[in-house]
Amino acid sequence: MTFTAVHTDIRTALTDLLLTPGLDLDEAADRHFAPDYRQRTDGEWADRTEFLAHIAHLRSVVAGGSVEVHDELTDGTLYADRHTMTITKTDGSTVRMEVYLFAEFAPDGRFRRIEETTLMLEGAASDRDLGSAR
Template identity: 30%
Template sequence: MVNTFHARPPEQFIADFFTTFTNAVVHGSEDASDLMSRYYTRDVVQVADGVRLDWDRLVAHLRPVRKNLREFRFEVHEAFAVGDRIATRFTIHARMRKGGPVSTRVHMFAEFTPDGLLRRAEQLTLTVASVEPKGGE
């Protein structure tokens, strides 16, 4: 990340972190490992709904995201920072290559380095209904 961890309010930091990272994944051609190194530490551990992801598993996860994600938006509802840790609640609004829109609510406790790299995260997620306008609404 270009900006330091404490340079922005935590809500803005989280929105910027995930938006710029996801934009680079979806629209960029950079090698997945090189891209990851700008956002995550090499010893990263992310546990999402009980599934532990390390560096290699996160890099592997980028390939299907790059192939299938078409549109996205991160809606940060709240975030609190204490030292190098952030607790946040946000919703990912996405549209995949196949299928309609999907929204996922995320509750995350995370640890970042002073320069804004994600070191550890514990996440609970819940898919929530996405509503598309009907017939000109």
């Protein structure tokens, strides 16, 4: 199996998924996530279909935001980062979460698997599960 040197990264993926109004969800997902993609957030697994339902829900509550990558490492098919996601919700409130992420790339450079743990820095108690809400 050959691995491509070109790969996605979390800032670009999250920007396309959540912070680019008008970009079709399926198109955004196809750019960054392999067909067999799966994700574990705070211990809860989701397949690609469940992940896309999560992103569709977030798109309904996110008005804007930013992704700040603090640390990022790529080693062959492996990727790790620590980033802070700041979200302004449609109700005007702000949520900030620090995320520790470990991932594996598919041979075409898209994410095949992500495992992440989130730490809420700012937001209401009801926003604690925003990283996996559907």
